[in-house]
Structure formats: structure tokens, C-alpha cells
Amino acid sequence: xxxxxDWMDRQLGRLTGLFALVGSxxxxxxxxxxxxxxxxxxxxxxxxxGIGDLSVLVxxxxxxxxxxxxxxxxxxxxxxxxxxxxxxxxxxxxxxxMRLLTIFILGLASYALVTKxxxxxxxxxxxxxxxxxxPFYYILAVTMGLFTLQIVLELLRGLRQPxxxxxxxxxEAD
Amino acid sequence: MDGSTIAFLGFAALFVLLFIRMPVxxxxxxxGTVGIYFIRPPAAIPKLAGEIFSESANYPLTIIPLFxxxxxxxxxxxxxxxxxxAAHSWFGHRRGGLASATVVGCAGFSALSGxxxxxxLTMGRVALPEMKRYNYDSGLATGAIAAGxxxxxxxxxxxxxxxxxxxxxxxxGRLFLAxxxxxxxxxxxFVIAITIVVWRDPDKAPQALSAxxxxxxxxxxxxxxxxxxxxVLTIGGIYTGVFSAVEAAGIGAALAFVVTFIRGxxxxxxxxDVFTTTLRASGxxxxxxxxxxxxxxxxxxxxxxxxxxxxxxxxxxxxxQIVVAFLIMFIVMGTFMEGFAILVLTVPLLQPxxxxxxxxxxxxxxxxxxxxxxxxxxxxxxxxxxxxxxxAPDVPLSTIFRGIWPFWFAMLACVILLVLFPQIALLLPxxxxx
Numbered sequence: 342x343x344x345x346x347d348w349m350d351r352q353l354g355r356l357t358g359l360f361a362l363v364g365s366x367x368x369x370x371x372x373x374x375x376x377x378x379x380x381x382x383x384x385x386x387x388x389x390x391g392i393g394d395l396s397v398l399v400x401x402x403x404x405x406x407x408x409x410x411x412x413x414x415x416x417x418x419x420x421x422x423x424x425x426x427x428x429x430x431x432x433x434x435x436x437x438x439m440r441l442l443t444i445f446i447l448g449l450a451s452y453a454l455v456t457k458x459x460x461x462x463x464x465x466x467x468x469x470x471x472x473x474x475x476p477f478y479y480i481l482a483v484t485m486g487l488f489t490l491q492i493v494l495e496l497l498r499g500l501r502q503p504x505x506x507x508x509x510x511x512x513e514a515d
Numbered sequence: 516m517d518g519s520t521i522a523f524l525g526f527a528a529l530f531v532l533l534f535i536r537m538p539v540x541x542x543x544x545x546x547g548t549v550g551i552y553f554i555r556p557p558a559a560i561p562k563l564a565g566e567i568f569s570e571s572a573n574y575p576l577t578i579i580p581l582f583x584x585x586x587x588x589x590x591x592x593x594x595x596x597x598x599x600x601a602a603h604s605w606f607g608h609r610r611g612g613l614a615s616a617t618v619v620g621c622a623g624f625s626a627l628s629g630x631x632x633x634x635x636l637t638m639g640r641v642a643l644p645e646m647k648r649y650n651y652d653s654g655l656a657t658g659a660i661a662a663g664x665x666x667x668x669x670x671x672x673x674x675x676x677x678x679x680x681x682x683x684x685x686x687x688g689r690l691f692l693a694x695x696x697x698x699x700x701x702x703x704x705f706v707i708a709i710t711i712v713v714w715r716d717p718d719k720a721p722q723a724l725s726a727x728x729x730x731x732x733x734x735x736x737x738x739x740x741x742x743x744x745x746x747v748l749t750i751g752g753i754y755t756g757v758f759s760a761v762e763a764a765g766i767g768a769a770l771a772f773v774v775t776f777i778r779g780x781x782x783x784x785x786x787x788d789v790f791t792t793t794l795r796a797s798g799x800x801x802x803x804x805x806x807x808x809x810x811x812x813x814x815x816x817x818x819x820x821x822x823x824x825x826x827x828x829x830x831x832x833x834x835x836q837i838v839v840a841f842l843i844m845f846i847v848m849g850t851f852m853e854g855f856a857i858l859v860l861t862v863p864l865l866q867p868x869x870x871x872x873x874x875x876x877x878x879x880x881x882x883x884x885x886x887x888x889x890x891x892x893x894x895x896x897x898x899x900x901x902x903x904x905x906x907a908p909d910v911p912l913s914t915i916f917r918g919i920w921p922f923w924f925a926m927l928a929c930v931i932l933l934v935l936f937p938q939i940a941l942l943l944p945x946x947x948x949x
Contacts (some may be wrong), residue, residue, distance in 0.1 A: 365790035368580045368797075372772070375765025376575070379758065397572040402582055403794075404571035404801040409799025410791070417538040418853050425895075435535040443537060446545040450805075453564035478568055482529060485567075 342501070349494055356487055357413040364406025370399050391469035398467065409484040412491050417424045433499065441494040447489040454482035516593045517872065518554070522819035525550045529810075529860070537855040543806030550813035558816075566808040571801065571883060574761065575677070575687055579629070581764035582672040582798040585745075586628025587789040588771035590637050592780045594742040600624040600737040601732075608726040611713035613649060614659040615706045617642040621663030623739075624744040625670035627767070629677070631891055634665025635899045639906045652719035653910045654918025655712060660906075661899040661915065662705055662922030665888035668854070670698035670715040671750060673765065674800060675887065678855065679880045682807065686877075687760040688753045689944040693877045695750065696939050697929060704925040712921050741774045748855055754947050800855070807859035820867035825867050834872035835934070838879060841865060842886050842930065849890020853898065857887060867881040881940040889926050892919045 378392045413415055424432055458478035459465035465474040525546050532542035544563070552559035569806035570576065589595050602616035609615065621638045628634055639660040646656035666674035671691035680687040713720045713766070727735075736743075749767040758766060775781055814820060827837060841861075848857050862883075869879060891899045894916045903915055933939055 361791060361794055364621075364794045364797075368584055368790065368793055372581060372584065372765050372768045373578055375762055376579070376769045379762050379766060383757075387778065390673070393574060396577055397574050400580075401568065401571040401576070402575050403797065404576075407580070407794040407798035408802050408805075409798070410794045411802065412744075414795050416795040416799045417540060417802050418856060419536045419538045420533050420852055420856065421536055421818065422851055423534055423536060434676050438538045439532070439535045442532065442545060446541055446548065450550065450563055450567060453560045454567060457564040457876065458563045458568075474568065479572060481567055 342497075346494060346497055346501075349490070353413070353487065353491055357409055360484065360487075364403050364410060367399050367403035367406060371396060371403065374399065374502040385425075391467075394467035394470045394472055398472060398477055402480055405477075405481045405484040409487050409491075412488045436499055437496060440499065442493050443492045444496065447485050447492065451482045451485035451489060454478045454485060475506065482492055490510045516553075518817035519819045519822050521550060521553055522814060522817035525813060525817070533591055533852075533856070538802065539853065539859070540802035540804070540806035543803075543810035543859065547806065547809035547811075547813040550555075551809075551816055554813075554816045563809055566812060567805045570681075570804045570808055573681065575681060576801075576804070577761045578672065578677050578687065578764045579674060579800050580793055581761075581768045582627075582629045582674075583633075583793045583796045585672075585764070585768040585771045586624070586630065586633050586637075587792050588768070588775045589624065589742060589745075590633070591785040591789055592771070592775035592778050593721075594627070594739075594771070594774060595620070595624050595637045596641055597735075598742050599638060601735040603645070604727040604732045604735040607724045610717065611655070611709040611720040612724065613642065613646045613651060613826070614655055614709045614713075614720065617646070617656075617659045617700060618663040618666075618705045618709070621660070622666050622670060622698065623742065623746070625666040625668075625698070626672075626750065627742060627771070628667060629672040629674040631664045631667035631888065631899055632902050634667035635660055636900045636906065638663060639903055643907055649724070650721050652716075652918070653907070655709070655719045656918070657903045657907050657910050657915040657916025658920075658922055659705070659709060661848070661892050661897070661903045661919055662898045662925075664772070664902065665891050666698055666701060667890060669694050669701060669881075669884055671695060671753075672760075672767075673884065674796075674882065674883045675854065675858065677860055678800065678804065678807075679862065680823065680882065681804065682811070682859065683866050683876050685880065686944075689877050689947065691760055692943040692947055693881050693940045694884070695943055697881050697933060700932065700939060701885070701926065701929045704929055705922055708921040709926040726758075741777045745770045745774075754943065756947065803855055803859055807863075811863040814863045818892045820864060823864065824868045826870055827850050827872065832872075834869070834874045837868065837872060838874060838882065839934070841869075842882060842934075845883060845886040846889055846893075849887060850893045850895065852890070854872040854887035854890050857881070857890070875937065875941065877944055878933070878937045878940050882930060885926060885930050885933070889923060893924060907928050 374396050378389055380389045458475045529542055529546045548559050548563045551562055599620040603621040606612040606616040617638055621634050624638055625634050671694050673694055676690040677687055680690050745767055749763040752763050753760055891897055900915050904912060
């Protein structure tokens, strides 16, 4: 079981790394798009048609990448006051419940992004360049799916760890 | 079950999920989706997908990764160090001058970075060894860093203002400008707080440096010229209407990139550090926003905001009374909840109550951000305090919290001044674009 979890962890790490690269290029692209838009508007006095469409779609890729990268690096904010009131045994149970609920909502979000991407084929497009939104919904769905797997991994690891070390690991992560 | 009851149950369930350490964004997403399902089942799944995509492709949110990038580049290029050196050369010779220089350095860095944590961490690493070298009291030194860091979300660019603006549909540019004068006021109040602390107990800042000659001071200021230039260009660009806030973020990041390149700091490890930090910070905010907007839709479906607004109207409260009550509530919530969590949880409920009372939402946004900053340094969960603890592991938490109180009262004074004189916040937004 541990071998399988380690393998899953490595694969998730690789995929997250890929999204980190894509997200970083996305941030760089956003900067360049805005720079070009401003230069064209003021320097050449010729605003570029549809450049805003490119910005928002690149932003959606950055958002998708950053959410999964944040998940992999414990960047998502949670409030840790339960450990002040309860001991490791209780926290282990509440953590398991929390992770199950997290898996449910992330799985649901991933499903929603695939099945309810705009409601009908080519229904949603950008304002100026008519770029179809659907593929960007799918990118978000993939990252939500990876986020789900990350939490599944954390759930299984949390359940397999001895109680004391599970809590100290959690506190370290927080 | 009526809408108000569903909303109440939703909030109760949300607090339970937050208590068991569910990430704030996901807890709001779960309660929002389940709540919408109870009220209008066919809308739940499409709303979930629609809100996630809408926020991920929300043009004004382009500001977030770009300003975070700009702040991170300022760190690796040494621009933040230059800023501290300049403040050090101008203020270092006064009693408590190193603590004042730290606060002024934090204020300058805050004008490049929208994050309180980044401001506390970046300036703390530079300033703490200096204050230790001159035997500053640990409480004063760490308190100055933790409090100075809070300027990060008041002085533009500010992640707090971006989220507030998105939630309330206010102009990001107006909110940014509304933060400038209160940011300067709070910096001055922090310096006054340091002066009073040192005046009462001179042992807290025992050694004063010898005054730096004017030529040295001007040279240090010139070295900080890059960072000051970027600040003036971005904030000045927004004020004069040359740039939108999003464009200012893009131009600022590009200029920071150029400076980093000129200084030879574009190395692979630096870039990995800069971009991974940018993605982590952006991911934190995007997930919160995904959840916040699903939750906001749920709150809208319940109609509880109308019920609350009606109740407030029937009680005959004045706008100022309501604002003060909310500010006190935020101070209390700030002792156990993270600032962004309070922001996204409460704004959708408060806005429909405040607007009919004639409250200016830009002014309220500034007050709210300052009060949330107070939470960043309030015990027991002041996030900035833990950041400072990370760079000063030998200083006990109790000492840091003791050192923070003068700054906490300085913030309270700033809030009172802003309640009494709203023009401090509203002058610049009301005069922008002439």
C-alpha cells in the first residue's frame, strides 16, 4: 500500500510540476500581453482588437494551475483552532471527515466543469475573438480532479499514520 | 423551511466545517452548492461550474498574480534591501530609529506587494539582524516588523482591496487610491507609537546610530530610486487615469523584471522561487474566490440579506452605529479567523445592509481592511506574528504579542480618525482623473 501511495505521490508531483510550468508561463504571458496592449495603445495609438480575450483565457489557465500548485504546497487557508480544544485522536477523526467532504466537493466541481461547461456546445465564447470557453472549463476540471487525488492521498496517508506522528505532521504543514 | 432559516443553517454548517480545518474556499463551495441545491436543485451544479469559470476568467483578477510577481521580483533583485537602507540612513540615528526605518521600509515595500506576509517576511529578514545588533528590545523589534507588515494590505496594490472590490463590484482603482493616505497615516502613527514606547522606556532602543551625512542619505535614496520610480509610475498611472489598475500591475511587473535583469538577478533558482511563490499566493486567493462566489450566490438565493436589511431599518440604527458595530465584530472575529476568510464570509451579507444606509463602500472597505490588519497581529492566531516568529525563533510568542500592543492601539487610532474624517480615505478617489 505504501508503495502505491508513494507512486501516486510521485505522479501527482510530476503533473503538478507541469502545471507549475504552465502557470508560470501564463503569468509571464499576462505581463507581456498587458505590456503590448499598453504600448500599442499609447505608443502606436492603435489598440489591439480582442487582446482582453487573450488575457482572460490565459488568466483562467493561471488560476487553474495555481490552485493545484497551492494544494500540493499546503497554500490553501484553513483555520486551525480545533487542536487547541481536542487531542490527536479526535483531530484524526475530524480530519478524515473533513477530507471526505473535501473529496466530495472537489469531485463534484470537477464533474460540474465537464458536464455543465456552458450548457450547450459552443454556447459560450469570448466577447471579441469568439474563442470557445469549453476547453478552459476542461483545464479547470483536470486541476480540480488532481486536487481531489491529492486529498485522497492525504486521507489514506493520514489514516495509515500512527496517531502522534499524524498530528505533528499536520501541525508542521499548517 | 424559509430562506432565512436555510441561510442560518448554512452559516452554522460553514463554521463547523471551518472548525474541522476544511480549507476556507472549499468549505464555502460545499455549503454554497448544497444550499443552492436545497433552494433550487437544478441550479446547483451549473452554478458551481459557472462561478468557478467566471472567477478564473475575471479580468480584474489579473492584478493578483502580476502584483505578487512584482513584489517577489523586488525581493530577489535587492530593491527591498535598498528601500530599507534608504529608510535606515534617514531615520536610523533617531531613538528607536531602526524600528521606525523598518516600518517605513515595510510601507515602501507594501507599495510593490499586496501581501502582508511578504512585507513582514522580506523586511523582517533585513531589519531584525540590525535591530538585534543594536540591542533593541525583542518585543519592540518583532512588534515593529509584524505591524509594519500589515501595511501590505492597506497600501496599494492590495490583495484585500482586490477581493473586496470584486465582491462589492466597486472600482479597484478607487479602492487602491483610497488606501494611500490612510496607509501613510498609519505609517506615521506606527512611528509615533515607537517614539512613545522608547520615550517611556529608553532601554528598549538603547543605542542610537551616528547621523549619516546628507550626501550618504541622498545616495541611499538614489539607490532606492528604482523601487520609488515603479511605485510612482504605477500608483500615479492609476491616479491620472493613464493606466487601469490591471495595466498598472502589468507595467509594474514588467519594470520590476527589467530591474531584476539589469541587476543580474535573473537566475534559474531566483526565477523558480519567484514564480512558485507567485503561483502559491495566487492559488490561495483564487480558491477562496471560487468558494466565495458560490457561497455568495447561495446567500442571494436565500434572500436573507433583504430580511437583515429590513430588520436593521426597523430598529432605526444610524449608518455610523452599524459601521462601528461591524468593525467591533471584525476585531473579535480577527482574533480567531484569517482576514480573507472574514472578508469573503461577511461582505456579501453586509453590503445590502450598508448601501441603503448611505454608507460609502469605498470608505467602509478601507476601514474593514485596517480592522482585518488588526486581526493579523492579534492573539491567539495573528498570522503575521507567526511569520515573525519564523524569522526570530528565539523570541517567545508572548514577547512578540507584548511588543505588538502599541501598534495595535495605533491602528485603532487610525480607524477612529477615519470614522471621524472619511475624507482621509476619500480625497484621492474623489479627485482621481481630475
